[in-house]
Amino acid sequence: MKNEGENIQSWQGKQIKVNILYSRAGVAQHIWVSNDNGSILIDTGDGVLRDLLSNKCDLNKISGIVFTHGHFDHVGGLHSLLGFLRMIGRNQTLRIFAPKGCKEIFSILNNFIKCYPNTMPFKITRKEIQPQKVFQIAGMSVESYPVVHCGGIKGSGILDQIPALGYRISYKDESIAISGDTGNCPSLKELVKDADLAIIEATLEKSEGVDKELLEKVHLSEDLAKEIGKLAKDFILVHRERR
């Protein structure tokens, strides 16, 4: 069942529940994926703590945080979330997974841990993920797919490619695919194919008139995202710009 509101969109499968807590390109994105055992938080954009609390997500149920890449709109809320978990005295280990070489995430984590060397009530484990790796969180199997994503600065064009991953999350006979931010790269179709739900970025309004390099290396357009989404049984487009 799919429920789409202005910012919050949700999907209820047989075993997996997905809550897109917030998604807007250049502002923030965070997605909550849960089953009966626990939850995975995908990315922690600005306002993630506020959005988790206002959606009554059980913060004690966060089994792991998985990052797609290190851009500010996907990591900006991490410090606040960690601070809140420390304040409420979380005692379960928090497992964090991020693409190998993702300097933004690992430096936020290192700084946080450095601030509170003797007063952390919970342990943080950090794992750098390479493409095509499988790991388990809350009984869910998470498989990483390489995607192509570059940043951009107005006036400076397209920047270098950064470490970025899409994820396929499976539990029992159900699976969901999350593209993260990506250009139209070859592994996307593989990631999405036959998933019960695909959550695909569609930052650009349309492909028409857009530089080909931008569509291949930076972001998808709505028409491309829809074409890819149709390879799954159902799809939701996210990460749109304010139109």
Ligand SMILES: [Zn+2]
């Ligand atoms: Zn990005």
